Amino acid sequence: MLHTKLNRPKISDDLxxxxxxxxxxxxxxxxxxxxxxxxxxxxxxxxxSQWLEKHETKYCWLALNQAMSDSTLFLTYFIESLExxxxxxxxxxxxxxxxxxxxxxxxxxxxxxxxxxxxNEYARLILDDYHLIRNQEIHQLINAILKENINxxxxxxxxxxxxxxxxxxxxxxxxxxxxxxxxxRFNNNEIGELLKMKPTFNFSQDEVNELLFRAEGWIxxxxxxxxxKPAPYKEGRKGSLDYVTNDLDILIDHIGDNFSPEFFRxxxxxxLCEQFNKELIDSIFSFSLNESGGANxxxxxxxxxxxxxxxxxxxxxxxRFHHLFGDVLKRRLKIKEPKLINPLYIHISSWFAGKGLIxxxxxxxxxxxxxxRAGNLIVEHTTSKFELGEWWVxxxxxxxxxEEIRMSNIDLLLIELYFCQETYEVKEFSFxxxxxxxxxVKNSSKxxxxxxxxxxxxxxTYISPNPEKALECLEQSKALYHDETGMFGGRRELITxxxxxxxxxxxxxxxxxxEHDKNFQYGSVMHMRSLHARIYVHLQxxxxxxxxxxxxxxxxxxxxxxxxxxxAWSLYLLGNSAFQTANLDKASQSLREVISYDKVFxxxxxxxxxxxxxLSHSLKGDAKEAxxxxxxxxxxxxxxxxxxxxxxARSVKARVNLHKGLGKMELEWAQxxxxxxxxxxxxxxxxxxELTKIRIIVNHGSILQVEEALCVLSEVEAFLxxxxxxxHTIEIELLKAMALVRIGRKEDAKASLNKALTxxxxxxxxxxxIEAHHIMPSLFDLVxxxxxxxxxxxxxxxxxxxxxxPPVSNAASDELSLREQQVIQLIATGLRNKExxxxxxxxxxxxxxxxxxxxxxxxxxxxxxxxxxxKSMAIFS
Amino acid sequence: MREEMFxxxxxxxxxxxxxxxxxxxxxxxxxxxxxxxMQVRQETDSDIISLIGWLPDQSALMGLLNTLHxxxxxxxxxxxxxx
Numbered sequence: 037m038l039h040t041k042l043n044r045p046k047i048s049d050d051l052x053x054x055x056x057x058x059x060x061x062x063x064x065x066x067x068x069x070x071x072x073x074x075x076x077x078x079x080x081x082x083x084x085s086q087w088l089e090k091h092e093t094k095y096c097w098l099a100l101n102q103a104m105s106d107s108t109l110f111l112t113y114f115i116e117s118l119e120x121x122x123x124x125x126x127x128x129x130x131x132x133x134x135x136x137x138x139x140x141x142x143x144x145x146x147x148x149x150x151x152x153x154x155x156n157e158y159a160r161l162i163l164d165d166y167h168l169i170r171n172q173e174i175h176q177l178i179n180a181i182l183k184e185n186i187n188x189x190x191x192x193x194x195x196x197x198x199x200x201x202x203x204x205x206x207x208x209x210x211x212x213x214x215x216x217x218x219x220x221r222f223n224n225n226e227i228g229e230l231l232k233m234k235p236t237f238n239f240s241q242d243e244v245n246e247l248l249f250r251a252e253g254w255i256x257x258x259x260x261x262x263x264x265k266p267a268p269y270k271e272g273r274k275g276s277l278d279y280v281t282n283d284l285d286i287l288i289d290h291i292g293d294n295f296s297p298e299f300f301r302x303x304x305x306x307x308l309c310e311q312f313n314k315e316l317i318d319s320i321f322s323f324s325l326n327e328s329g330g331a332n333x334x335x336x337x338x339x340x341x342x343x344x345x346x347x348x349x350x351x352x353x354x355x356r357f358h359h360l361f362g363d364v365l366k367r368r369l370k371i372k373e374p375k376l377i378n379p380l381y382i383h384i385s386s387w388f389a390g391k392g393l394i395x396x397x398x399x400x401x402x403x404x405x406x407x408x409r410a411g412n413l414i415v416e417h418t419t420s421k422f423e424l425g426e427w428w429v430x431x432x433x434x435x436x437x438x439e440e441i442r443m444s445n446i447d448l449l450l451i452e453l454y455f456c457q458e459t460y461e462v463k464e465f466s467f468x469x470x471x472x473x474x475x476x477v478k479n480s481s482k483x484x485x486x487x488x489x490x491x492x493x494x495x496x497t498y499i500s501p502n503p504e505k506a507l508e509c510l511e512q513s514k515a516l517y518h519d520e521t522g523m524f525g526g527r528r529e530l531i532t533x534x535x536x537x538x539x540x541x542x543x544x545x546x547x548x549x550x551e552h553d554k555n556f557q558y559g560s561v562m563h564m565r566s567l568h569a570r571i572y573v574h575l576q577x578x579x580x581x582x583x584x585x586x587x588x589x590x591x592x593x594x595x596x597x598x599x600x601x602x603x604a605w606s607l608y609l610l611g612n613s614a615f616q617t618a619n620l621d622k623a624s625q626s627l628r629e630v631i632s633y634d635k636v637f638x639x640x641x642x643x644x645x646x647x648x649x650x651l652s653h654s655l656k657g658d659a660k661e662a663x664x665x666x667x668x669x670x671x672x673x674x675x676x677x678x679x680x681x682x683x684x685a686r687s688v689k690a691r692v693n694l695h696k697g698l699g700k701m702e703l704e705w706a707q708x709x710x711x712x713x714x715x716x717x718x719x720x721x722x723x724x725x726e727l728t729k730i731r732i733i734v735n736h737g738s739i740l741q742v743e744e745a746l747c748v749l750s751e752v753e754a755f756l757x758x759x760x761x762x763x764h765t766i767e768i769e770l771l772k773a774m775a776l777v778r779i780g781r782k783e784d785a786k787a788s789l790n791k792a793l794t795x796x797x798x799x800x801x802x803x804x805x806i807e808a809h810h811i812m813p814s815l816f817d818l819v820x821x822x823x824x825x826x827x828x829x830x831x832x833x834x835x836x837x838x839x840x841x842p843p844v845s846n847a848a849s850d851e852l853s854l855r856e857q858q859v860i861q862l863i864a865t866g867l868r869n870k871e872x873x874x875x876x877x878x879x880x881x882x883x884x885x886x887x888x889x890x891x892x893x894x895x896x897x898x899x900x901x902x903x904x905x906x907k908s909m910a911i912f913s
Numbered sequence: 914m915r916e917e918m919f920x921x922x923x924x925x926x927x928x929x930x931x932x933x934x935x936x937x938x939x940x941x942x943x944x945x946x947x948x949x950x951m952q953v954r955q956e957t958d959s960d961i962i963s964l965i966g967w968l969p970d971q972s973a974l975m976g977l978l979n980t981l982h983x984x985x986x987x988x989x990x991x992x993x994x995x996x
Contacts, residue, residue, distance in 0.1 A: 073970075074972055167976075170979075170983055172983075195972075195976075196975075197974075197979060198976030198977065199976060200947045200949070200976065200977075201949075202949050203949055203950070204950035214969060216970050216972060217971075217972060218928060218970065
């Protein structure tokens with residue numbers, strides 16, 4: 037970001053003050069909008085600058101340029117300038133430029149307006165050169181701000197022509213001050229005063245009249261004519277001032293005649309820069325004039341002669357020419373020395389690159405039409421921007437390059453593929469891959485080939501799954517080029533492990549990850565990505581115990597590190613694993629933390645975290661919290677452009693209603709497109725809307741639909757099995773059992789339930805059982821006769837319909853052992869320790885030892901509390 | 914003769930005027946939204962849209978013409994109806 041864009045142009049003391057206009061501005065300083073609209077050179081910016089200098093209201097000046105017609109760049113500068121003109125903290129809106137890619141524009145407008153509404157002091161924002169904005173979204177934002185009628189905020193638009201804003205209302209209610217050309221024109225008195233300020237101008241009255249007549253009060257024209265004054269006379273064309281106001285090119289040549297040719301050429305060279313400072317001028321001079329150190333003298337003379345120089349930086353460090361004047365200078369240079377222009381632009385580009393101002397460096401490379409250079413600059417700075425998570429900046433850079441160049445540049449196409457990974461533009465993804473192939477990526481550098489194969493691998497893993505081919509691509513990619521950045525090498529390891537798992541080679545995947553780890557430092561990006569990969573493998577294999585342990589480890593390392601994205605992922609994966617093992621407190625705690633990382637990572641995953649949080653609360657029986665979180669999720673989803681986010685929220689709502697026994701209400705929603713099942717959507721998401729639809733249909737659909745659902749479930753099962761995705765296995769088995777119960781095939785249902793319970797116990801995947809019990813408790817009557825399953829259900833706190841449970845002996849856990857239960861029973865009948873010892877044929881010491889254990893396990897201090905607790909647990913009815 | 918030419922060239926009407934702008938095409942929501950307080954009318958049996966309205970000066974006119982151009986309307990003619 038170039039901060040000089042945020043400075044008011046400084047005014048020199050040889051400018052005429054225009055008190056009547058300043059008074060007018062001051063009288064209107066309470067209005068929401070001041071519009072200063074007139075062609076170039078009427079002194080618009082100078083007038084506003086003079087006005088601001090006299091008054092103390094907080095303000096910020098934003099000098100717009102063409103590039104800012106881009107919504108994201110405009111947002112970046114707009115937010116920065118608003119922050120400067122008020123004392124409100126804008127930290128939460130700093131990344132709106134990134135959010136732009138996901139949020140609806142209306143939401144962004146709301147966010148900005150809400151913020152402006154919190155201003156407690158009067159603030160004013162000046163948007164200079166607003167005519168350069170040709171983006172409807174930006175006009176919409178400005179319109180919305182004006183409509184909002186904010187008391188504490190004024191906009192001043194300086195423009196060469198009227199922007200498409202809705203002025204009618206503002207005019208009607210007199211909420212707008214317009215300063216237009218006829219007012220900005222200099223009148224006779226003012227010109228007289230101007231001439232007095234410059235006694236060197238020697239004009240006869242006739243000439244002054246002529247000047248006024250020809251220039252029509254156009255100050256730029258007047259000043260240029262004054263500067264060019266002797267010229268026409270030198271050529272013996274007395275009285276022919278007439279042509280000059282519409283032929284600026286000739287006028288400027290006459291101005292040139294009044295200065296040394298060297299100086300005039302230096303001016304033309306500088307006009308190629310939108311802004312320049314001493315150092316840049318020196319660099320330009322040494323490049324094109326082979327001289328150095330001339331900048332000081334040049335600048336001094338420029339300031340002395342007041343050649344339309346506008347200081348823009350703090351302490352007069354940066355300058356620009358008046359746009360119109362600069363344009364004419366540039367045009368003259370292009371005519372006289374066309375071959376010089378592009379090399380000089382490239383030189384300026386390098387200068388900015390050397391200062392780390394990449395936006396500018398790319399801009400000048402593009403002006404030089406040297407797209408290779410622009411492309412190289414982008415490639416060079418992409419990694420660092422990506423590591424900062426600022427991929428949208430790179431996206432903006434690339435969008436400035438003409439499409440036909442972009443589509444034939446392998447480097448840029450490869451970068452664009454990263455954007456697809458961030459924004460999930462599936463169509464764009466395959467289009468880019470095809471384009472890359474057609475432009476010959478396979479014959480390019482090893483690194484490019486490797487990157488291409490990596491992206492192709494990603495595509496074949498997640499978007500159009502074909503794990504075998506994906507693995508082949510990824511392995512080839514690794515063999516071609518070694519990389520250790522998080523965004524390439526690290527991600528590649530992750531996806532490779534994932535594809536191996538999809539091919540049923542989990543053990544190998546884990547083994548290779550172990551070997552891989554040996555090469556990297558503990559806590560490095562590569563190490564973390566590998567931990568990340570391990571959890572993917574476990575989650576997709578359905579090993580939730582392991583995934584929980586690994587997630588704990590990952591979280592422990594990530595929370596100390598600086599990479600926010602890793603912290604976010606570790607919390608999500610921990611929450612997800614804990615959700616599956618029904619460790620619901622831990623799940624909700626981790627997932628709640630994920631909420632604060634909303635701008636950091638993958639929005640699909642972010643929404644899944646929200647879903648997991650709502651469902652955890654709902655399954656814990658905390659309906660209030662579940663409802664409130666569900667509402668939040670719905671509100672967040674409404675801000676998004678893509679309707680799929682609303683579907684995620686809708687699905688969670690349906691699932692919570694299903695828990696509450698209100699599933700019937702959701703039938704209408706569930707029946708929409710429920711047959712349309714896609715493998716790629718399942719992965720390891722806690723809530724998959726497509727599966728939720730089946731849940732509703734199975735429980736509340738017609739018998740015909742339930743039968744259909746069984747077929748769909750088999751299809752889903754088949755395609756998930758194909759890629760060894762066991763994340764949803766138990767869930768699906770339970771849904772099958774429910775469906776079978778509903779159509780009266782009890783024996784088959786029992787078999788499914790048996791399978792589900794066995795698997796659940798093996799993999800610690802308890803949550804689906806709890807959820808099924810919420811939805812259809814009677815299902816579990818089917819296994820009432822099996823002591824093993826009843827024990828399992830009892831252990832996870834689910835009441836089966838028969839109260840008497842077989843005693844369980846499990847000394848290692850916190851459950852009471854058989855002996856301990858006997859001791860409690862005897863205490864409950866009122867026996868003392870000695871009597872219990874006699875009854876059970878053990879010593880008193882042993883009884884005491886049993887009691888100690890019982891107290892610990894039940895977390896009670898004494899006998900009475902123990903008996904109370906036992907009663908409340910209804911262990912002994 | 915010369916004087917007359919200049920007199921013609923010189924005076925660009927920079928005061929308010931009522932303008933008529935004729936466009937090719939049919940009326941769209943965007944067009945109505947973008948033209949603020951101009952009267953928009955489809956000429957009978959033709960694909961010509963006529964915008965009539967008061968504009969404070971030619972900066973406003975230029976703004977409007979640019980906007981029309983940005984939203985892809987072909988401008989057929991611009992006329993000052995009343996100054």
